[in-house]
Structure formats: C-alpha cells, structure tokens
Amino acid sequence: ETGVTQTPRHLVMGMTNKKSLKCEQHLGHNAMYWYKQSAKKPLELMFVYSLEERVENNSVPSRFSPECPNSSHLFLHLHTLQPEDSALYLCASSQDEGPHGYTFGSGTRLTVV
Amino acid sequence: GNSVTQMEGPVTLSEEAFLTINCTYTATGYPSLFWYVQYPGEGLQLLLKATKADDKGSNKGFEATYRKETTSFHLEKGSVQVSDSAVYFCALSERQGAQKLVFGQGTRLTINP
Numbered sequence: 001e002t003g004v005t006q007t008p009r010h011l012v013m014g015m016t017n018k019k020s021l022k023c024e025q026h027l028g029h030n031a032m033y034w035y036k037q038s039a040k041k042p043l044e045l046m047f048v049y050s051l052e053e054r055v056e057n058n059s060v061p062s063r064f065s066p067e068c069p070n071s072s073h074l075f076l077h078l079h080t081l082q083p084e085d086s087a088l089y090l091c092a093s094s095q096d097e098g099p100h101g102y103t104f105g106s107g108t109r110l111t112v113v
Numbered sequence: 114g115n116s117v118t119q120m121e122g123p124v125t126l127s128e129e130a131f132l133t134i135n136c137t138y139t140a141t142g143y144p145s146l147f148w149y150v151q152y153p154g155e156g157l158q159l160l161l162k163a164t165k166a167d168d169k170g171s172n173k174g175f176e177a178t179y180r181k182e183t184t185s186f187h188l189e190k191g192s193v194q195v196s197d198s199a200v201y202f203c204a205l206s207e208r209q210g211a212q213k214l215v216f217g218q219g220t221r222l223t224i225n226p
Contacts, residue, residue: 004156
C-alpha cells in the first residue's frame with residue numbers, strides 16, 4: 001500500500017471518552033504533521049514531527065496528545081474533548097529535504113457529542 | 114511571518130468557462146509555491162508547484178506561474194469541467210527545521226453543467 005492512510009475515517013465520541021487517530025505513511029518520508037480543518041476556518045497546523053522528534057506544537061490544548069513511535073506512524077490521542085473540537089483531522093507527510101510539498105491522508109471526520 | 118492570501122469564495126462558473134483563482138503571498142527569502150485541491154470528503158491533493166521565480170507549474174489543464182515581482186501565484190484553467198468542483202488551497206513552503214507549508218484560507222469552486 002502506498003500513500004498516507006488515516007484510520008478511522010469517521011469517529012463519534014463523547015466528551016468523556018478516550019480515542020486515538022492513526023496515520024501511516026509508506027512513502028519513506030521523514031516528517032509527519034497533524035492539521036485540523038474546521039468549517040469556515042483556515043487549516044490549522046497542530047503538530048510537526050521530523051525524524052520522529054516533535055519540532056512544533058502550535059499551542060494545542062493538552063487534551064490532544066501526539067505520538068510518533070517511528071517514521072511511518074503517527075497517532076493523535078484524544079481525551080475529554082469539547083464539541084468545538086469536532087473537525088476533519090488531516091495527517092500529512094513530507095520528505096524534509098527539498099520543496100516537495102506534503103502528501104495528505106483522507107482525514108478523520110471527528111464529531112464530539 | 115509568512116502568509117498566503119487567496120481570493121474570497123465561493124466561485125461559481127459554468128462548464129467550459131475560464132477560471133482564475135488569485136493567490137498572493139508574503140514571505141522572507143524564496144519560498145516554493147503550491148496549489149492543492151480538496152474534493153468533497155477527501156484530504157488535500159497536490160495539484161501543481163513551482164520552486165523559483167518565473168517557473169510555471171501545470172497539471173490536469175491547470176497552470177500557475179511564480180511571479181516574484183508581484184508576489185503572486187494565480188491558478189488558471191482555460192475550460193473548466195463539472196469534475197473540477199472542489200476547494201483549492203494556495204500554499205508556500207518555509208523551512209524552520211522541518212519543511213512547513215503555510216496555507217491560504219481556500220477557495221470553493223462550483224462548476225455548473
């Protein structure tokens with residue numbers, strides 16, 4: 001399998017639940033990213049991992065916790081979310097060297113009830 | 114900081130019309146420029162890119178030219194199809210450690226038959 005794969009595609013969770021989003025890339029890239037896409041808002045960069053180390057955390061609330069166990073996998077652990085956290089969460093990967101841009105996954109549509 | 118500004122949407126055109134979506138940027142240095150497209154229910158896909166001034170990126174009938182003098186990267190297509198209906202994002206890359214893309218707010222395009 002090639003490209004960037006995100007699971008699940010859809011997730012409904014209560015505010016007291018704990019869940020995790022998963023992202024896998026089979027492109028040999030060395031950087032991975034989490035973005036949040038809300039209706040009528042620009043794409044928000046949440047976290048950046050380069051060579052499995054977190055290099056950016058854009059003031060994201062602690063109820064979002066990323067994990068990058070190796071260069072092919074990225075997780076976003078969720079707990080005690082709020083309804084305003086409902087959004088499309090997009091994972092992307094890139095090769096750190098060179099202006100290649102990102103390859104995105106199809107996203108996880110999260111609804112917090 | 115670096116930023117990207119796109120024309121406000123939504124844009125609605127008839128099939129076979131000429132399309133322009135304006136994009137201007139503010140950046141230090143010499144960023145690479147990208148257009149991404151997002152079809153309904155999907156993640157973002159790279160449409161085209163340009164890495165230096167006067168470069169023209171092209172794909173699927175879409176074109177954009179990197180204009181350093183006007184700091185612009187307008188997207189054009191000579192004859193749009195219904196299947197081009199999507200949200201289009203302009204982006205620039207900046208390097209602060211990992212490659213990072215800065216996105217515009219997106220322009221929703223609807224093509225009517």
